[in-house]
Amino acid sequence: MSIFKIKHKSQNSKARTGVVSLPHGDVLTPIFMPIGTVGSVKSLTFEDLEQLQAQIILGNTYHLWLRPDMVVMRAAGGLHKFIGWNKPILTDSGGFQAFSLAKIRKFTEEGVKFQSHLNGETRFLSPEISMGIQSVIGSDIALVLDECLPAEVDHRTAKAAMERTFRWAKRSQAEFEQIRSQTNHQNNLFGIPQGAQFNDLRLESAKLTMELDLPGYSIGGVANGGEPEEIMYTQVFTQTEILEEHKPKHLLGVGTPKDLVQMVARGIDMFDCVMPTRNARHGGLFYRLDDHSYTTYRIKNEKFKADFTAINPNSRFEVLRRYSKAYLRHLFVAHELLFFRLATLHNLEFYLDLMAEIRGKIEADSFDAWWAGFKEVKN
Amino acid sequence: MSIFKIKHKSQNSKARTGVVSLPHGDVLTPIFMPIGTVGSVKSLTFEDLEQLQAQIILGNTYHLWLRPDMVVMRAAGGLHKFIGWNKPILTDSGGFQAFSLAKIRKFTEEGVKFQSHLNGETRFLSPEISMGIQSVIGSDIALVLDECLPAEVDHRTAKAAMERTFRWAKRSQAEFEQIRSQTNHQNNLFGIPQGAQFNDLRLESAKLTMELDLPGYSIGGVANGGEPEEIMYTQVFTQTEILEEHKPKHLLGVGTPKDLVQMVARGIDMFDCVMPTRNARHGGLFYRLDDHSYTTYRIKNEKFKADFTAINPNSRFEVLRRYSKAYLRHLFVAHELLFFRLATLHNLEFYLDLMAEIRGKIEADSFDAWWAGFKEVKN
Numbered sequence: 001m002s003i004f005k006i007k008h009k010s011q012n013s014k015a016r017t018g019v020v021s022l023p024h025g026d027v028l029t030p031i032f033m034p035i036g037t038v039g040s041v042k043s044l045t046f047e048d049l050e051q052l053q054a055q056i057i058l059g060n061t062y063h064l065w066l067r068p069d070m071v072v073m074r075a076a077g078g079l080h081k082f083i084g085w086n087k088p089i090l091t092d093s094g095g096f097q098a099f100s101l102a103k104i105r106k107f108t109e110e111g112v113k114f115q116s117h118l119n120g121e122t123r124f125l126s127p128e129i130s131m132g133i134q135s136v137i138g139s140d141i142a143l144v145l146d147e148c149l150p151a152e153v154d155h156r157t158a159k160a161a162m163e164r165t166f167r168w169a170k171r172s173q174a175e176f177e178q179i180r181s182q183t184n185h186q187n188n189l190f191g192i193p194q195g196a197q198f199n200d201l202r203l204e205s206a207k208l209t210m211e212l213d214l215p216g217y218s219i220g221g222v223a224n225g226g227e228p229e230e231i232m233y234t235q236v237f238t239q240t241e242i243l244e245e246h247k248p249k250h251l252l253g254v255g256t257p258k259d260l261v262q263m264v265a266r267g268i269d270m271f272d273c274v275m276p277t278r279n280a281r282h283g284g285l286f287y288r289l290d291d292h293s294y295t296t297y298r299i300k301n302e303k304f305k306a307d308f309t310a311i312n313p314n315s316r317f318e319v320l321r322r323y324s325k326a327y328l329r330h331l332f333v334a335h336e337l338l339f340f341r342l343a344t345l346h347n348l349e350f351y352l353d354l355m356a357e358i359r360g361k362i363e364a365d366s367f368d369a370w371w372a373g374f375k376e377v378k379n
Numbered sequence: 380m381s382i383f384k385i386k387h388k389s390q391n392s393k394a395r396t397g398v399v400s401l402p403h404g405d406v407l408t409p410i411f412m413p414i415g416t417v418g419s420v421k422s423l424t425f426e427d428l429e430q431l432q433a434q435i436i437l438g439n440t441y442h443l444w445l446r447p448d449m450v451v452m453r454a455a456g457g458l459h460k461f462i463g464w465n466k467p468i469l470t471d472s473g474g475f476q477a478f479s480l481a482k483i484r485k486f487t488e489e490g491v492k493f494q495s496h497l498n499g500e501t502r503f504l505s506p507e508i509s510m511g512i513q514s515v516i517g518s519d520i521a522l523v524l525d526e527c528l529p530a531e532v533d534h535r536t537a538k539a540a541m542e543r544t545f546r547w548a549k550r551s552q553a554e555f556e557q558i559r560s561q562t563n564h565q566n567n568l569f570g571i572p573q574g575a576q577f578n579d580l581r582l583e584s585a586k587l588t589m590e591l592d593l594p595g596y597s598i599g600g601v602a603n604g605g606e607p608e609e610i611m612y613t614q615v616f617t618q619t620e621i622l623e624e625h626k627p628k629h630l631l632g633v634g635t636p637k638d639l640v641q642m643v644a645r646g647i648d649m650f651d652c653v654m655p656t657r658n659a660r661h662g663g664l665f666y667r668l669d670d671h672s673y674t675t676y677r678i679k680n681e682k683f684k685a686d687f688t689a690i691n692p693n694s695r696f697e698v699l700r701r702y703s704k705a706y707l708r709h710l711f712v713a714h715e716l717l718f719f720r721l722a723t724l725h726n727l728e729f730y731l732d733l734m735a736e737i738r739g740k741i742e743a744d745s746f747d748a749w750w751a752g753f754k755e756v757k758n
Binding site for chain 1: 417418419421422423424425426446447450451454455460461462463684685687697698701702703705706709710712713715716717719720721
């Protein structure tokens, strides 16, 4: 039975709205998932997330495995209970962090051995172990373990990693089903099509992953090296063209507001990215300029020093309506803790409102005439 | 006309409830004032403060003068407007920070020259300048500039500083009245009785300050050197015994929950201290054990690792009722930003609830039988 129901399709692009049905509730797509790495969307409470109308958040298996650890997680009854969040959660497999964060890591056919970035302790992660951890976490959507690659790889390396990722996906699926048969949980496992920058590998990986008949896909390995956006768009389109239309498609780790719009047009339903939250903490605030454009303000800019207009006069948050840009700048310059929450609320509201706008445009059949012109304006 | 109305007096102590009437509203005393050094009670919004039922907050003249600076403050229309807080604000005079924070400072009869702790810039603060700054800030209660002293001083040094503080208080008052006559504001200036640890100087300073007939007092120089609490209690009592009963008495920078209770019994009406907010940020959480005692938990303690009971099941904040101690510990250990807000809310709720309880006990005539036994229990 499919977990995804398409509501409305665009005529001249792959954009569509839909509903992903998960154990902790329905998710209206296209959607952006705020990142709660260690079980906290940085600086925010569940009240903030509810007011943002966040429908689903992402947790990082690698981080949660190391801290608080699975003893605590199991005792808590899973991540939802541990963090007081009753809506859906997606977790990654831990592979990307083992690749990118751990100081020393060695990939073998069995799995990946790495040293914890926290205390240097040696850990071993395999498809089976990742499934075990994600089962304890109890995420609504778990991901298969994949082998991640640096940005610049040759075809041979990329092909080998893609093939291993497929073998790991099969092992992940077998273990996931084994656990499900024992625990009777209703969680879902998504496959990860890879293939680096090579279109033939992207095609092959999509076809291989489809063989597993998993309920959805998280396209991986895109945009991890700052490649030109056209290449990134092509990588994704190559796969969304052949993956089954009726399955939800998540794009891992992307991206700018423009990327989101472009990717929706190419058939992506779900997004996650550190950009809104991380940029917020560094003083970069997204602002819509008009229907077709947006920009990023550096709140530290002198021009905000005596700008007493609201952070966002149209915000759903009273704090963003009542506090001024000058006050926000002051908090940033003075390294005040309150800054982080206000800036994070602002950027996530921008991202989530953009997704709601996209859904509205798709359903009003106005998306196709709009998406290609949506752009960032530098200031 | 007095700004203070006594509501109810204890029979066998100097404790009393009352109302301080200020331009931005009435303050029920005894009260604790959260510290918003640079115009932000660290990590909290005005919504948080309103939910805490904070009646008045404190801002630091020294910090606000340096940043954002008085150009921005004047353009904003004062601190209330700048920070979106419509209730009363008390500001100190800047003298204590010029003494304690500035790297180089030199006190003369004219004032204090110091180097900014932010950028090394040389600044000069005098009674007249402090009044000018506090006028731009627009605080409901401004304080006279006083000369602060290190914890261990001899009688001669303490006497000289106390006498200078009196001369500065007269200059502060003259300038304050000059500004008031020009601007027609209704703010209030409090005097600062000093005298270090010497009871004769404490007495003399109180008498001198009374000569100015200011609307209230902020007793200074107490508890800045970790002296035994009995000495601190005596310092205060020496002054509250002779200061006019019908004027509100604020004790600068004190203290522990026990100190607050002890000081209310000695006639103090208003408190401010970094303890609840600073301890919170360092993982020290106040918990009431029973009617007579409280303790401080170190949230990092292993015993909280799998303690899934609420941070405070009786809190007025849903986040403190729904989040567990185990989650709070996890946030602290993982250096997550959310920790600071939750811990700060918890400790301020403890402090403000304690003050409300004290007011209730005074009015129910049960304070006198209770206060002496209220104690901290180490754990």
